[in-house]
Amino acid sequence: MNTDLINVAEIFGEDVFNDTVMQERLPKKVYKELKKIIEEGGELDLSTADVIAHEMKEWAIEKGATHYTHWFQPLTGVTAEKHDSFISAPMPNGKVLMSFSGKELIKGEPDASSFPSGGLRATFEARGYTAWDCTSPAFVRHDAAGATLCIPTAFCSYTGEALDQKTPLLRSMEAINVQGIRLLRIFGNTTSKKVTPSVGAEQEYFLVDAEKFLQRKDLIYTGRTLFGAMPPKGQELDDHYFGTIRQRVAGFMKDINEELWKLGVSAKTQHNEVAPAQHELAPIYAQCNIAVDHNQIVMQTMKKVACQHGMKCLLHEKPFAGVNGSGKHNNWSITTNDGINLLDPGRTPHENTQFLLVLTCILKAVNEHADLLRESAADPGNDHRLGANEAPPAIISVFLGEQLEDVLEQLVSTGEATHSLKGSKLKTGVKSLPDFMKDATDRNRTSPFAFTGNKFEFRMVGSRDSIAGPNVVLNTIVAEAFGDACDRIEKSDDAEKEIHDIIKEYATENQRVVFNGNGYAAEWVKEAERRGLPNIKSMVEAIPSLTTEKAVKLFEKFKVFTREELESRAEIKYESYAKAINIEALAMVDIATKQIIPAVMKYTKTLADTVIAVKEAGADAKVQADILKETTKLLADTKKALVALEKVAKTAAGKEEGKVQATYYHESVVPAMEKLRAPIDALEMLVDKEVWPMPSYGDLMFEV
Ligand code: ADP
Numbered sequence: 001m002n003t004d005l006i007n008v009a010e011i012f013g014e015d016v017f018n019d020t021v022m023q024e025r026l027p028k029k030v031y032k033e034l035k036k037i038i039e040e041g042g043e044l045d046l047s048t049a050d051v052i053a054h055e056m057k058e059w060a061i062e063k064g065a066t067h068y069t070h071w072f073q074p075l076t077g078v079t080a081e082k083h084d085s086f087i088s089a090p091m092p093n094g095k096v097l098m099s100f101s102g103k104e105l106i107k108g109e110p111d112a113s114s115f116p117s118g119g120l121r122a123t124f125e126a127r128g129y130t131a132w133d134c135t136s137p138a139f140v141r142h143d144a145a146g147a148t149l150c151i152p153t154a155f156c157s158y159t160g161e162a163l164d165q166k167t168p169l170l171r172s173m174e175a176i177n178v179q180g181i182r183l184l185r186i187f188g189n190t191t192s193k194k195v196t197p198s199v200g201a202e203q204e205y206f207l208v209d210a211e212k213f214l215q216r217k218d219l220i221y222t223g224r225t226l227f228g229a230m231p232p233k234g235q236e237l238d239d240h241y242f243g244t245i246r247q248r249v250a251g252f253m254k255d256i257n258e259e260l261w262k263l264g265v266s267a268k269t270q271h272n273e274v275a276p277a278q279h280e281l282a283p284i285y286a287q288c289n290i291a292v293d294h295n296q297i298v299m300q301t302m303k304k305v306a307c308q309h310g311m312k313c314l315l316h317e318k319p320f321a322g323v324n325g326s327g328k329h330n331n332w333s334i335t336t337n338d339g340i341n342l343l344d345p346g347r348t349p350h351e352n353t354q355f356l357l358v359l360t361c362i363l364k365a366v367n368e369h370a371d372l373l374r375e376s377a378a379d380p381g382n383d384h385r386l387g388a389n390e391a392p393p394a395i396i397s398v399f400l401g402e403q404l405e406d407v408l409e410q411l412v413s414t415g416e417a418t419h420s421l422k423g424s425k426l427k428t429g430v431k432s433l434p435d436f437m438k439d440a441t442d443r444n445r446t447s448p449f450a451f452t453g454n455k456f457e458f459r460m461v462g463s464r465d466s467i468a469g470p471n472v473v474l475n476t477i478v479a480e481a482f483g484d485a486c487d488r489i490e491k492s493d494d495a496e497k498e499i500h501d502i503i504k505e506y507a508t509e510n511q512r513v514v515f516n517g518n519g520y521a522a523e524w525v526k527e528a529e530r531r532g533l534p535n536i537k538s539m540v541e542a543i544p545s546l547t548t549e550k551a552v553k554l555f556e557k558f559k560v561f562t563r564e565e566l567e568s569r570a571e572i573k574y575e576s577y578a579k580a581i582n583i584e585a586l587a588m589v590d591i592a593t594k595q596i597i598p599a600v601m602k603y604t605k606t607l608a609d610t611v612i613a614v615k616e617a618g619a620d621a622k623v624q625a626d627i628l629k630e631t632t633k634l635l636a637d638t639k640k641a642l643v644a645l646e647k648v649a650k651t652a653a654g655k656e657e658g659k660v661q662a663t664y665y666h667e668s669v670v671p672a673m674e675k676l677r678a679p680i681d682a683l684e685m686l687v688d689k690e691v692w693p694m695p696s697y698g699d700l701m702f703e704v
């Protein structure tokens with residue numbers, strides 16, 4: 001085990017081409033120019049880019065880098081990279097130089113034809129460009145391939161359509177910047193120059209033993225267990241959550257922190273999660289697009305470091321049935337360049353008009369675009385979580401807490417908020433413990449969109465997904481609400497009265513989305529229905545919200561997506577859903593046919609031999625015969641379900657790609673998969689552990 005002590009302050013950011021490095025290494029004029037572009041936007045001229053590229057390369061080579069890559073986020077859900085070494089063509093003396101030009105830094109041209117484009121680009125138009133996002137710092141990554149200079153980039157088609165996650169994210173950040181500044185100016189703020197969303201993503205994950213993982217084809221092919229009976233112990237004792245971290249996992253955490261710190265990711269919090277073998281890591285929040293990149297780095301590093309510790313990191317939303325799945329809490333706030341958080345209510349929120357306007361705008365945004373927010377968290381894995389009796393329900397609602405709900409209540413009933421509830425003293429009743437002031441509001445863990453002091457926490461996001469999508473939606477819908485309010489206020493003769501009216505109006509009209517109760521309760525589903533809130537239960541049902549007229553109007557207005565881009569994204573999502581379920585169905589068929597049925601047949605033979613032997617010995621073989629009967633019956637059920645699954649999977653594969661096919665997978669293949677799983681899980685409980693062809697849930701979750 002690695003027990004070296006770490007000097008955090010010293011290693012933090014050592015592999016990042018950050019502001020300190022730039023200031024040290026770049027000529028003053030170049031540094032200033034780049035800094036201006038990072039802060040205000042604009043285009044780098046090629047000669048400046050050349051100087052930056054040269055310094056970046058020298059720095060990277062000192063860190064051992066031999067290659068560079070444009071690191072981008074196509075619509076596959078993971079990052080992509082193509083590595084080029086720094087070497088130039090050999091010189092007459094047979095040696096090479098290490099070179100890296102400004103052009104190579106700012107623009108790349110990966111073959112785009114193999115990335116999902118959803119019809120945006122015919123395969124013969126293979127050109128795609130990656131463009132340097134200088135607002136997210138480059139870094140050197142060390143792995144088995146050596147050291148590589150990674151340059152965060154956006155990825156677009158030849159005609160400028162976004163083929164990735166980053167491009168719309170940057171566009172949405174611009175939208176909220178413009179509208180946020182407008183709003184601040186209305187309230188007399190003339191000094192803040194920029195408004196940026198801040199994001200902190202808490203990442204949940206599972207760790208399992210690598211050797212056991214490799215004995216599970218389902219985990220290998222799909223990232224989740226397709227079969228598996230519950231062990232005698234699950235998460236019911238609540239003894240894992242925040243429990244003492246096992247030594248092997250602690251070793252992993254130590255190393256991952258170190259790696260992340262070197263990469264400038266401010267890994268801060270780590271703890272055990274609810275399910276056995278489940279954990280969480282949260283960094284300190286950062287500017288939205290950096291937080292998105294950092295979350296990708298976190299996920300990649302987790303996988304790598306887990307391998308180094310003989311484990312596998314599972315990022316699937318639902319690796320195990322019957323225990324909690326994994327998500328990602330997307331903490332989101334809006335901050336100015338001079339440190340103002342627009343979501344900070346202060347001590348007396350009822351007097352804070354700017355905050356009340358911001359808050360009611362967010363309520364309006366979330367209420368009107370609940371479907372988009374829900375869609376942004378849709379992925380095949382998340383279908384197992386959202387609304388399935390854990391994690392947040394599939395219904396979007398907003399938790400405000402007692403204090404703000406009370407202020408809102410006052411606004412709605414009288415048009416005026418006159419007081420704010422205060423936190424009281426927390427009395428422990430133990431003399432040696434200090435009494436302290438508790439918050440005015442308790443937490444609520446069941447709300448999908450919860451106000452937590454000075455930020456909103458969107459809790460629906462899947463553990464495996466990029467957080468780019470949810471933030472694109474949040475930034476844009478709030479920009480729209482800000483924009484609409486600003487339009488009215490700027491036009492009005494009496495701005496103060498208009499602001500007051502808007503706050504009351506938005507609070508009243510959007511009150512239905514506010515819910516402070518238990519989001520997991522069955523009554524909430526009924527109540528939400530009564531309120532007319534959408535309850536979108538699956539990914540396939542969520543995708544159409546991307547292309548409604550309402551969505552197209554919103555995204556086109558703020559130049560985040562064109563209609564074509566939205567349509568292409570919907571196509572890609574249908575396709576990726578169909579592919580994911582197809583792989584799962586085929587994996588199930590494969591495992592059932594080649595591993596489980598043969599194992600059970602062998603076992604029935606053993607049982608049959610036993611029955612005969614016991615009878616021959618003159619004893620009663622009733623128990624043995626009963627077990628044999630039960631096993632044979634379940635085996636027959638398995639075979640029947642297997643044939644049925646094969647049939648629907650075949651039909652599905654022949655369907656027209658897109659919505660039709662995805663819907664068929666959702667409605668016909670998924671239920672057939674569940675039908676195959678049931679008898680097999682029952683068999684697992686019956687069959688001798690020695691002959692069961694793969695490690696059990698207990699082996700995976702409790703023996704890490
Ligand atoms: P929890 O929600 O589990 O209580 P914390 O309150 O520690 O956890 O915060 C969770 C995440 O929220 C962290 O990544 C933290 O940096 C981030 N966060 C805290 N304040 C803000 C903010 N103003 N804006 C965005 N993210 C924030």
Ligand code: MG
Binds near residue numbers: 202329457
């Ligand atoms: Mg949280």
